[in-house]
Amino acid sequence: MSLLHLAVLSPLLLAILIPFLHKYFKNIHTGWFLLPLPAVLFAYFLQFISTTSHGGTVMETVAWISSLGINFTLKVDGLGLLFALLITGIGALVVLYSIYYLNPDKEKLNTFYVYLLLFMGAMLGVVLSDNLIVLYTFWELTSFSSFLLIGYWNHRERSRYGAQKSMLITVFGGLSMLGGILMLYIITGTFSISETIQMSNEVVNHPLFTATLILFLLGAFTKSAQFPFHIWLPDAMEAPTPVSAYLHSATMVKAGIYLVARMTPVFAHSGTWVWLVAGVGVLTLFWGSFSAVKQTDLKAILAFSTVSQLGMIMSLLGAGAAALHYGTIEDGYYIVAVTAAVFHLINHATFKGSLFMVTGIIDHETGTRDIRKLGGLMNFMPITFTLAIIGTFSMAGIPPFNGFLSKEMFFTGMLRVAEMDFFNMDTWGILFPIIAWSASVFTFLYSMMYVFKTFTGKYQPEKLEKKPHEAPIGMLISPVILASLVIIFGIFPNVLSHNIISPAMGSILPSLLENGEGFDVHISHWHGPTAELFMTIGVIAFGLLLYKFMPKWAGIYSKLPSRMSFNRFYDRGLELLELTSKNITKSYMTGFIRTYLVYIFSFFILALASTLIFKNAFQLDLSDVAPIRFFEVVLVLIMAVSAITILFAKSRLTSIILLGAVGYTVALFFVLFRAPDLALTQLVIETVSVALFLLAFYHLPQIRRNEERIRFRATNALISIAVGAIVTMIALSAHSNKTFGSISEYYVENTYKKAGGENMVNVILVDFRGFDTMFEIAVLGIAALGIFAMIKLRLTRGRELDENK
């Protein structure tokens, strides 16, 4: 157990303590206990920069299930470190924000922070594990904790719906990924990611390659809310805003991005990967930004915007993967897409995180997030307004903020996709920059809507629940820090390039690097009058135009058929699934014990009969049988007749007496078959049994005649006869088919020597198989207790009934 392991597990360990801290320090907001942890972890992970910036990695292993190749291996490299810093850094800010956002008197803080810590630990585990099974375990833990966080306000119907939706979709993806992991294991024979990357050639040429790739991408796409799995993200906005800021902007939804980046060296040599990742990414980018424009809830705008931005990063990773195929490090032609992906990942976390927090502030101070009700808040909340401007302008790609830089690089990456002359990109590749550009126009549009519809325009106090005012200072600290980062990264992007971006790229495209080499990343603001610059200018001009004439064209949104939407598909699918399973269950769970017995007996007949037939097990050997004497035949007849007569017995008394007759005959058989102990036991037990039956019979109330009538039922008869026949066949086969000798010789020899007894049956019971007998006594004891309780129960219940009268 290294310090690194402790760091990853520390959120989970602290989660155990939270309920106690919450209980014993009621006066202190529980968030304060949490805050130091992500801050300390952030500082701890910062130390690794000196290692990773030179291309180094740190690896620590704790053996877990070594025999299956599953070890708790943690690896810090450029990519993992970048995510770890995001998780802990944004985590600390979100915790700080939540302290002011969540009211300790109204909310259950202990559960909230336990879930949050659970999530933080799971996320760190995902991005730092080097073992696919460990990664998968943490991956599912993020889905699980996200479910809990989304459904935190579980009294709201929408919260529960959103939580279930995200759970179903992400867990579906997680299971697909598990399938992919297992297939990858079949190909490579290892769960280690580092070793798998070494073997990428074998992976690409394996027949399972495409299936593995698709399963992995399903995992990544569901987690990162890529089209058409994006539908869960907007519903997940029911979570408290700090959660949305943390999970749905900076961390969890980026797990899919992480997975794609992490697996790029393994899969990216194929055209399928480039096409799927870039294609789905661009589609998501467009659909997300297009849908964001029609939203009226601030959080919904941000949700679709997140979907869209995730698609953008995804498409960049896909396009950049082409570098592994063609590019070399010198020309850096496609590599720029990867640079843009990593850079935008950081930028998105900063501006989207701050925007979510701004939304939280607006919601908190006005009581609504509906842009139709909001307006003119600029004068009431100047600081929030400034923060919103910085965040949205960065998102829209306006200089000098960091979003502008990554957006420019994004255009560069997409333009180069259009120039690709492999993977069949030459025909369709031109679509990439076109879709990317139009999506950027919508991005610009919703960014402007977000800030101007909220903060400018007419102030409508009558529609607000509270009188708006500036947020408390504590709520402003976190967004202010994030917004400053937006500006700092915008003006000095190269503070990141060497220490953070270049090592992360080294993990995504390792095969392009010689030993000890690193990517030389330099981000500049001015490239001269390039195509990218004109695209940006076009986005702003066209975006402004659309914003101005919005009422004229917004009608197209209502033209979209709502019946065809993916949400509807999901809802109907879920309904149908529930209905079908309910109907199927109802069709065989009738509530009649007879039905269940019929199932059991039918299965018994089918299983045994088919075994007898297909295994050719039925044999009849008449050579080695014991002789039959006359009175034995008589006994057999007595028994058979009494058993059959029970079927037709009209009164209960007759049946009980006949059952007794069968029992006593069995005892006689035991005598004949040289089993004196059995005979004695059977006699005693049978006597007691019959007495018991009669006793019960005595107590049973009289029942009307017609209920006593026994009707003949053909199915029952058929099943019974089949059961009887099967048992007879088994008995005959067992007799005729002695494949090995009896093991009882051992007991015959050792009864006296080892146990000092002469009665073999008794010695077996009390000595050789003493535990059996002990548990048998226990069973009898339990039965006795049960009987006693049942009889006692009658008394208490009877009294209650009397009282009720």
Next chain:
Amino acid sequence: MEILMAFLIGILFMTATYLMLSKSLLRIIIGTGLLSHGAHLLLLTMGGLKRGAAPLLGEHAPSYADPLPQALILTAIVISFGVTAFFLVVAYRAYQELGTDNMDHLRGKEGHE
């Protein structure tokens, strides 16, 4: 003898199954009783019948009947007695509470799980 016993066991299982499929609780219990008789005899028959003396060393016989099935059956007899007794009390309670021993009437009401 084994062949004859095999058929007898078949008959016992058949009647037991038929009784267990009926509606009356008491008949179901009787059915389980018959089923255990059948199972005991089946165990014994599988071990072979009338081979040697009773499994008592004091008999000083050249061979003994197989003691292992007998030990198993002894356990089974006692357990089946416990189960039968428990069943009976449950049936008795069901009468007390619900006034019927018809399984169809004992079935839980719709939507009342």
